[in-house]
Amino acid sequence: MTRIAISPALRFLRRLYRWILLPVFALALLATMWTAVVYQVGQERQNAHAEAVLRSQSLARTLAEHATHLLRQTDHATQLFKLKYEETGGALRLAEFSRRNGLLDSLLPTRLELPMALLDAHGNVVDSMNGYFAPGIGQQAFFRTHAGTPEDTTLVATPVVEAATKKWQIQLSRRLNARDGSFAGVFLIMIDPAIFVEDYDRLNVEDLGAVLLVSRDSGLSTGRVDERLIISDTLDFSPATDSADELLLKQPFDAVERIYSYRDLPRYGLTAVVGITSREALTRFTHQRNVYFGACTVASLLVLLFVGLLMQQAQRLRRSARQVSEAQLMLRAAANASLDAVFLLRACRAHEKPHPIVNFTFADLNERGAQLLGRSRDELLGLRALDVLPALRERGFLEKYLRVLQTGLPLEEEFEADFLPGPPRWLRHQIVAIDNGVAVTTRDITARKESELAMRKNQAELAAVNDASPLGMIRADRAGHCTYVNRTFEAITGLTREQALGDAWMDAVHPNDRQELTASLQRMAETREPLQDTVRCLRPDGEVTWISFKVAAMTVDGKLYGYVGTLDDITLIRKSLMALRESEARLRTITDTLPAMIAYIDFEEIYRFHNIAYEREFNRAGLHVQGKTVRETIGEERYAFLAPYIRRVLCGETLSFEEEDSSHGYERTFEVVYIPQHDVDGITVIGFHVMRQDITAQKREKQRLLKLSQIDALTGLTNRAGFLQKLHDAMAACRENASMMAVMYMDIDRFKPVNDTYGHSVGDALLKSFSARLTHTMRASDTIARLGGDEFTIIMERVSRTEDAAMLAGKIVSAMQAPFNLDGTVVSVSASIGLTFYSDEDMTPAELLNRADVLLYEAKQAGRNTFRAGPPQPVVHAA
Ligand SMILES: Nc1nc2c(ncn2[C@@H]2O[C@H](COP(=O)(O)OP(=O)(O)OP(=O)(O)O)[C@@H](O)[C@H]2O)c(=O)[nH]1
Numbered sequence: 001m002t003r004i005a006i007s008p009a010l011r012f013l014r015r016l017y018r019w020i021l022l023p024v025f026a027l028a029l030l031a032t033m034w035t036a037v038v039y040q041v042g043q044e045r046q047n048a049h050a051e052a053v054l055r056s057q058s059l060a061r062t063l064a065e066h067a068t069h070l071l072r073q074t075d076h077a078t079q080l081f082k083l084k085y086e087e088t089g090g091a092l093r094l095a096e097f098s099r100r101n102g103l104l105d106s107l108l109p110t111r112l113e114l115p116m117a118l119l120d121a122h123g124n125v126v127d128s129m130n131g132y133f134a135p136g137i138g139q140q141a142f143f144r145t146h147a148g149t150p151e152d153t154t155l156v157a158t159p160v161v162e163a164a165t166k167k168w169q170i171q172l173s174r175r176l177n178a179r180d181g182s183f184a185g186v187f188l189i190m191i192d193p194a195i196f197v198e199d200y201d202r203l204n205v206e207d208l209g210a211v212l213l214v215s216r217d218s219g220l221s222t223g224r225v226d227e228r229l230i231i232s233d234t235l236d237f238s239p240a241t242d243s244a245d246e247l248l249l250k251q252p253f254d255a256v257e258r259i260y261s262y263r264d265l266p267r268y269g270l271t272a273v274v275g276i277t278s279r280e281a282l283t284r285f286t287h288q289r290n291v292y293f294g295a296c297t298v299a300s301l302l303v304l305l306f307v308g309l310l311m312q313q314a315q316r317l318r319r320s321a322r323q324v325s326e327a328q329l330m331l332r333a334a335a336n337a338s339l340d341a342v343f344l345l346r347a348c349r350a351h352e353k354p355h356p357i358v359n360f361t362f363a364d365l366n367e368r369g370a371q372l373l374g375r376s377r378d379e380l381l382g383l384r385a386l387d388v389l390p391a392l393r394e395r396g397f398l399e400k401y402l403r404v405l406q407t408g409l410p411l412e413e414e415f416e417a418d419f420l421p422g423p424p425r426w427l428r429h430q431i432v433a434i435d436n437g438v439a440v441t442t443r444d445i446t447a448r449k450e451s452e453l454a455m456r457k458n459q460a461e462l463a464a465v466n467d468a469s470p471l472g473m474i475r476a477d478r479a480g481h482c483t484y485v486n487r488t489f490e491a492i493t494g495l496t497r498e499q500a501l502g503d504a505w506m507d508a509v510h511p512n513d514r515q516e517l518t519a520s521l522q523r524m525a526e527t528r529e530p531l532q533d534t535v536r537c538l539r540p541d542g543e544v545t546w547i548s549f550k551v552a553a554m555t556v557d558g559k560l561y562g563y564v565g566t567l568d569d570i571t572l573i574r575k576s577l578m579a580l581r582e583s584e585a586r587l588r589t590i591t592d593t594l595p596a597m598i599a600y601i602d603f604e605e606i607y608r609f610h611n612i613a614y615e616r617e618f619n620r621a622g623l624h625v626q627g628k629t630v631r632e633t634i635g636e637e638r639y640a641f642l643a644p645y646i647r648r649v650l651c652g653e654t655l656s657f658e659e660e661d662s663s664h665g666y667e668r669t670f671e672v673v674y675i676p677q678h679d680v681d682g683i684t685v686i687g688f689h690v691m692r693q694d695i696t697a698q699k700r701e702k703q704r705l706l707k708l709s710q711i712d713a714l715t716g717l718t719n720r721a722g723f724l725q726k727l728h729d730a731m732a733a734c735r736e737n738a739s740m741m742a743v744m745y746m747d748i749d750r751f752k753p754v755n756d757t758y759g760h761s762v763g764d765a766l767l768k769s770f771s772a773r774l775t776h777t778m779r780a781s782d783t784i785a786r787l788g789g790d791e792f793t794i795i796m797e798r799v800s801r802t803e804d805a806a807m808l809a810g811k812i813v814s815a816m817q818a819p820f821n822l823d824g825t826v827v828s829v830s831a832s833i834g835l836t837f838y839s840d841e842d843m844t845p846a847e848l849l850n851r852a853d854v855l856l857y858e859a860k861q862a863g864r865n866t867f868r869a870g871p872p873q874p875v876v877h878a879a
Contacts, residue, residue, distance in 0.1 A: 022310055037293065049259065059261070062274075068268070074108060078187050079152075094118060112195060116131075117190075119185045122138060124138060141157075146175035154174050155174075157217075160218060160220065167192075174186065196213055197224040206276065210224070210275035212272075212275070213271070215271075219233050220233045223273070237273065259277075261275075342439070344365065345437050347437050362381055365377060372444070391419035410433070413428070415429075426448075427443065427446075469486060471567065472489035475563070475565075476565070482502060494539035510536035525553070532548075546569070547570065550567075596613060596693040597613045601646075602687035608687065638661075645674055650688065655672075656674075659671075671692075710725065712785070717771050717775070717786045719786065730797050735840050739797070739798050740798075740838070743793065743794070743848055744809060745835075745852035748816075749865060765825075767790065774812065799837065832856055833868070834859055835868065836869070
């Protein structure tokens with residue numbers, strides 16, 4: 001498997017990604033969580049605030065209603081006073097009016113002790129109680145309004161009573177009429193706003209809650225916080241922007257934060273303001289918020305802790321994964337480097353119950369495995385093994401896998417695979433069950449199998465060789481006990497292998513030879529020198545045979561561990577040898593009786609045999625031939641003559657030639673015959689036979705007879721046969737020497753009449769005389785022949801010029817013109833000659849002779865007693 005090279009930058013980015021992934025996730029989670037919590041807290045705060053506003057508003061309304069009720073009661077009191085005053089005709093007085101269980105008491109609690117005053121029509125204080133009214137009060141606006149307006153309405157004002165304390169009172173006044181309806185005065189009653197806010201409990205405002213009444217005219221405020229009374233003209237409220245019912249206090253009068261709401265009392269120019277403490281109002285919210293923040297903090301810590309643990313775990317996992325990856329890579333490298341093909345096969349089950357295993361997929365395999373299947377690893381991964389190799393099912397491998405998978409017992413076996421790509425090979429596989437599959441380890445053991453097969457073949461061959469050996473073989477241990485004999489041993493000795501084992505083989509040895517053999521074997525055991533000898537064997541059938549044997553010790557590192565012996569039945573050889581010797585003796589006797597010299601010379605040209613005639617011949621020359629080469633024996637000169645013949649006969653040619661020998665001081669001729677001797681193959685020449693016979697006498701006789709056969713008996717000249725032989729030789733010499741020769745064809749003119757006239761004897765005599773005259777005329781080197789009858793031929797060799805020959809022809813013609821005296825009978829004849837020449841033309845002796853004959857014919861035609869020379873003229877015959 002190859003790892004893809006990753007650039008350092010990319011690796012850094014990947015590592016950075018792995019490192020920041022979890023922290024970023026945690027931060028995102030925390031941010032989301034905190035955002036949600038803060039949002040929720042904000043929402044709840046708003047809700048709590050809104051609830052607080054509602055509550056303070058409710059309180060403000062209650063306060064307003066309370067104040068309104070009191071003011072209305074007070075107003076009713078003014079109305080009641082007016083009523084009673086006017087009924088009594090102005091007699092009613094304040095004491096009467098406000099006595100216990102009196103009129104006022106029915107409307108207002110007397111404990112309030114409200115300041116009241118009765119002004120007359122001039123503004124003078126007629127009666128007053130519970131307070132001081134300045135004399136000039138009748139000058140104030142309300143008085144004038146009442147005096148000028150007959151309407152029965154209540155005027156409400158909020159005058160400041162004391163400038164020093166800025167204490168203000170709510171002043172309600174009502175016009176009093178006389179019986180005639182004229183203005184009789186004003187009833188005035190004043191209420192301190194603090195009364196409204198003093199009734200603190202009724203408002204159910206919690207501790208530190210503020211209850212205020214604010215005068216819209218003067219801006220004065222009267223309020224109460226717990227037991228503290230507040231009178232101020234500096235409280236400045238403004239309406240909240242997001243809530244119409246809420247007021248915001250611009251300048252807090254104490255350190256307590258509150259939520260203010262208000263309710264206007266429009267009739268009285270007052271505003272009821274209630275502030276509840278934010279702390280109280282938002283207690284639940286604050287608690288809730290704290291719970292939220294606490295839970296969120298805890299959750300954040302848990303997240304951080306979890307992420308920390310996760311990062312730690314991830315790092316461990318990465319380390320483990322890296323280790324696993326490295327281990328896998330090492331395992332993969334080891335698997336790929338393995339000599340074995342490794343396949344991890346995962347079981348494939350059928351969908352139908354009971355889900356039997358129907359196939360296996362290649363879950364993993366190493367490169368050698370892919371090579372074995374002739375495909376790439378990536379290609380095979382995930383494929384079904386039985387689809388890739390259907391032979392796995394046909395050859396029963398599927399059953400083996402299933403058996404291993406079911407039993408859990410590993411399986412190891414060797415088999416010959418001819419279903420894989422490539423040539424058939426021997427494989428050994430181990431099948432081991434793994435989780436839901438099998439692991440198959442396969443090794444190619446073809447080489448080992450082949451070597452085993454070769455070894456078995458060698459052993460079989462050795463056994464066959466031993467058995468087929470013409471030699472008997474015996475093997476013995478170091479004690480000499482036989483452990484093995486081959487079949488030839490059995491055949492030679494007649495003992496079976498079983499009979500020969502141990503010491504029983506000695507039974508095959510002839511009793512007379514046993515003692516000596518035992519002694520020899522003991523000597524060999526001491527010296528360890530191979531032992532070779534001949535011994536007689538006594539076969540069980542009583543036949544005695546001759547055995548040649550050889551024994552050698554087997555030693556390893558100088559240590560003896562047995563013996564090996566071979567034995568050969570030489571009985572036949574001994575017989576053959578004897579027969580050969582007899583045959584040789586006979587041959588020698590025969591050859592010795594022959595007159596011819598007979599010898600045998602081997603390929604090295606050494607004399608190996610010669611008969612007594614040859615020996616005498618060499619002895620006479622003082623030579624010794626046995627074991628010597630031809631060259632050494634006969635000397636350089638004669639060897640130079642014989643060497644070509646020796647080379648030819650050694651090439652396989654049978655030769656017959658004549659050898660001239662003058663070694664004994666006189667010329668002799670030998671007829672020599674060389675006959676090659678072939679080896680048993682019939683081709684190779686291993687020597688040659690020589691038959692040398694002195695034919696000197698025969699040769700001479702033959703030459704004599706030859707000579708006789710070429711001589712004309714009547715004239716003693718060369719006859720036709722001799723002439724033709726000579727003509728042939730002379731023509732060859734001409735061609736060889738580039739010389740010229742002349743041939744004459746001669747005929748005696750009118751010889752027939754001589755015979756007819758004087759008889760044949762005279763004719764013969766004439767022929768003799770003619771021959772003699774001719775011989776006398778010619779040179780000794782010229783060949784004169786009588787072809788027959790009265791025809792003669794002459795061969796003149798080495799003729800320089802044609803004229804010389806022509807002159808000689810003319811000389812012959814002239815010489816023959818003289819009469820012949822033949823024992824008293826004188827005869828005159830003449831001769832006609834055809835003369836021709838030869839140098840190097842391509843023609844036969846017969847053609848040359850014919851050419852001379854044609855010229856002779858011309859001479860005859862010319863009247864005879866003449867000659868014609870040169871190439872013959874074309875013959876023109878008369879019609
Ligand atoms: N005595 C004798 N006569 C022979 C011998 N051989 C042949 N003849 C005779 O020689 C004669 C040859 O005659 P020819 O050459 O044909 O005739 P010719 O008379 O010479 O005539 P031309 O040659 O034309 O001049 C014949 O009569 C033969 O019988 C022989 O050995 N002895």
